[in-house]
Amino acid sequence: MGTQRGRFGQLWLRQRSSAQVPSDETVAPAGRCGPAAVVAVRVGLLSTGAAAESGGLDRSLDRALAFYETRPRVERPQAGWQRTPEGLTDLRAATCGECHSEIYEEWRVSTHGLAWTDRQLQAEMAKSGNRWLCDNCHTPLLNQMESWVVGLTDGDVEKPRYSTNPVFDEAFRDEGITCAACHVRDGAVEGPTGIETVAHPTRKAERFGDEAVCLTCHQAVRSYPGKDFICIFETGAEWRDSAYGRAGQSCQVCHMQPVTRPQAVGEAPRPGRRHYWPGAGIFMVEGVGPPLEQLGAGLGVEVEAESDALVLRLSNSAAGHMLPTGDPERFILVEVRFADRQGRAVGETHEERIGQTWEWWPEPRKLGDNRLAPLEVREVRILRPAAADGWTLVATSHRISAEALEFHHLDGYPSSRVTHERQGDFPPP
Numbered sequence: 001m002g003t004q005r006g007r008f009g010q011l012w013l014r015q016r017s018s019a020q021v022p023s024d025e026t027v028a029p030a031g032r033c034g035p036a037a038v039v040a041v042r043v044g045l046l047s048t049g050a051a052a053e054s055g056g057l058d059r060s061l062d063r064a065l066a067f068y069e070t071r072p073r074v075e076r077p078q079a080g081w082q083r084t085p086e087g088l089t090d091l092r093a094a095t096c097g098e099c100h101s102e103i104y105e106e107w108r109v110s111t112h113g114l115a116w117t118d119r120q121l122q123a124e125m126a127k128s129g130n131r132w133l134c135d136n137c138h139t140p141l142l143n144q145m146e147s148w149v150v151g152l153t154d155g156d157v158e159k160p161r162y163s164t165n166p167v168f169d170e171a172f173r174d175e176g177i178t179c180a181a182c183h184v185r186d187g188a189v190e191g192p193t194g195i196e197t198v199a200h201p202t203r204k205a206e207r208f209g210d211e212a213v214c215l216t217c218h219q220a221v222r223s224y225p226g227k228d229f230i231c232i233f234e235t236g237a238e239w240r241d242s243a244y245g246r247a248g249q250s251c252q253v254c255h256m257q258p259v260t261r262p263q264a265v266g267e268a269p270r271p272g273r274r275h276y277w278p279g280a281g282i283f284m285v286e287g288v289g290p291p292l293e294q295l296g297a298g299l300g301v302e303v304e305a306e307s308d309a310l311v312l313r314l315s316n317s318a319a320g321h322m323l324p325t326g327d328p329e330r331f332i333l334v335e336v337r338f339a340d341r342q343g344r345a346v347g348e349t350h351e352e353r354i355g356q357t358w359e360w361w362p363e364p365r366k367l368g369d370n371r372l373a374p375l376e377v378r379e380v381r382i383l384r385p386a387a388a389d390g391w392t393l394v395a396t397s398h399r400i401s402a403e404a405l406e407f408h409h410l411d412g413y414p415s416s417r418v419t420h421e422r423q424g425d426f427p428p429p
Ligand code: HEC
Pocket: 074, 118, 120, 121, 124, 125, 130, 131, 133, 134, 135, 136, 137, 138, 216, 217, 218, 220, 229, 231, 233, 325, 326, 327, 329, 330, 399, 400
């Protein structure tokens, strides 16, 4: 694959030379996947008001692409500008879902499908002029964005100069990391096999078979001297340095469960993968997310009660990267409490916090990091308080601290989940 600069230039040239004015009626080719698609006569994305002024679209897009080309890769729309493949009415996930209904239902409750409407993202974006940076990964197609950046005043990333996307479609933006962000390139649908269909042109792309399809967003580091934010996602590097990375066991192996089923309505079953991308299992909307059995907790907990101490073996038993990974605010809390025979609390509660510690003000600075490396086992000895007869352990996984929740006024926003609960007695002293 060429450099990103090359790719942008290339996409743009093809975009301009392709027919800019799609018809108002797109009739689905016969026999594609059932009535829903065949009766779908919808106005294409580019034709929503923009067809008449496609010269305007050309000019706006040209200016925006020229700007993004001057920025490093992490500051560009990760999926660029894409045109609708022949045979499809538009790029919306809802449209793909007319035929790929099961995959669509999985994606819809996934973190990717909720990556834009997420309340935390919205609260954070409202606080700075840097939201254009967030757009690039959370709505990775230029087509999805309400506005495009054409320059920065004084070169300041918090002072973008915007132009309006003439074909802006709010529902498409709200889809966040939509199907087309991973699957549509150069007017074709790309996938793991390139299987032929009359529904749309397809092309096999190697990135679906390995981590490349994930790392554009999950390996991204950039700092902004003098600013109170940073872009730091190092899951790719953590994975590469691990036994999983060395063995080529890609992200999909753990995060997209294998399944044999029809991949489009009415087709024969074929082996493929689920589109849930389960992670820490802390949903962004209460009750909306992948079934929890799709991926167990990354943390392993073993407890041994000795006569004078409680010995914990905390391990990163299942994650192919640091535990936790991703957002530097994530942490795991293991709390141990002691009680006497009557159940009265004795001694102090022991708290083991596993995660990174950052200072955000005036500039982000990492103060500490005690996360569990892949397959690491960490032993923690806690002295048995005098008079303690029994112990209880509760482990919880957190995405955001209580202080940050309060700061962003995110009342009622799900922020943690219990992963382990254990209890037992000490042997007689
Ligand atoms: C380079 C791509 C990229 C950019 C740019 C980016 N994000 Fe993200 N964001 C990610 C990835 C990948 C994750 C998943 C990591 C995780 O959930 O731990 C994520 C997760 C999040 C989450 C959820 C964290 C959690 O713990 O559940 C929030 C909130 C968020 N981003 C806000 C923002 C904001 C605000 C901006 C702009 C200032 C931004 N992001 C810019 C890639 C990006």
